[in-house]
Amino acid sequence: MLSSNDRLDPAFFSRSVHEVAPDLIGALLTVNGVGGRIVEVEAYHHTEPAAHSFRGMTPRNAVMFGPPGYLYVYRSYGIHWCMNFVCEPEGTAAAVLIRALEPTAGIDTMRQRRGTDDLRSLCSGPGKVCAALAITREHNGLALDAPPFMIRARKAMPRLAVGVRIGITKAADLPWRYGDADSKFVSKPFKPKA
DNA sequence: TGCCCGATTAACT
DNA sequence: GTTAATCGGGCAA
Numbered sequence: 001m002l003s004s005n006d007r008l009d010p011a012f013f014s015r016s017v018h019e020v021a022p023d024l025i026g027a028l029l030t031v032n033g034v035g036g037r038i039v040e041v042e043a044y045h046h047t048e049p050a051a052h053s054f055r056g057m058t059p060r061n062a063v064m065f066g067p068p069g070y071l072y073v074y075r076s077y078g079i080h081w082c083m084n085f086v087c088e089p090e091g092t093a094a095a096v097l098i099r100a101l102e103p104t105a106g107i108d109t110m111r112q113r114r115g116t117d118d119l120r121s122l123c124s125g126p127g128k129v130c131a132a133l134a135i136t137r138e139h140n141g142l143a144l145d146a147p148p149f150m151i152r153a154r155k156a157m158p159r160l161a162v163g164v165r166i167g168i169t170k171a172a173d174l175p176w177r178y179g180d181a182d183s184k185f186v187s188k189p190f191k192p193k194a
Numbered sequence: 195t196g197c198c199c200g201a202t203t204a205a206c207t
Numbered sequence: 208g209t210t211a212a213t214c215g216g217g218c219a220a
Contacts, residue, residue, distance in 0.1 A: 196218105
């Protein structure tokens with residue numbers, strides 16, 4: 001699952017999105033050395049209607065149907081980019097959306113790209129993450145275990161939070177949003193445990 | 195070809 | 208809390 005240098009490889013991503021998603025919380029993600037600690041993600045699976053892959057393969061979502069450990073990038077609301085890690089065995093068409101990072105590397109670069117100095121709003125949302133990391137259509141379909149990407153397993157176990165996904169209307173009740181319960185860098189607070 | 199709507203964000207009131 | 212910005216994908220005709 002982990003290579004000797006703690007880099008996450010395709011075997012890590014070949015598991016269920018519901019194992020991969022929580023395991024990504026606390027992992028380090030950088031693109032060309034710029035990035036931070038993953039604090040919020042969401043899982044998407046072809047069996048539920050909120051997933052882009054729900055209605056089969058199209059030119060846009062083709063990468064989701066490919067092997068795990070690759071990046072799926074799409075344009076959101078005609079304005080933003082969102083990045084996903086393809087998971088599960090090839091052909092499953094499941095992925096994890098990266099929703100928020102705690103900035104740790106290349107902070108000045110991210111401040112410039114985002115046009116703000118506020119650390120908390122630098123990467124607190126999927127569109128913001130891609131803006132800060134300069135992710136665009138060009139990165140769609142690239143392997144995650146090779147430059148410019150670097151994904152390292154977490155060093156310490158965070159307290160996990162789970163909730164419903166944000167900004168969707170279909171399958172809106174599925175609790176497939178995962179986060180670090182103690183991070184203040186998430187896009188929206190997780191509802192406290194009942 | 196046309197039409198509707200979205201895995202969002204920032205700037206409003 | 209509300210809403211405009213902005214455009215490509217997916218589906219109906």
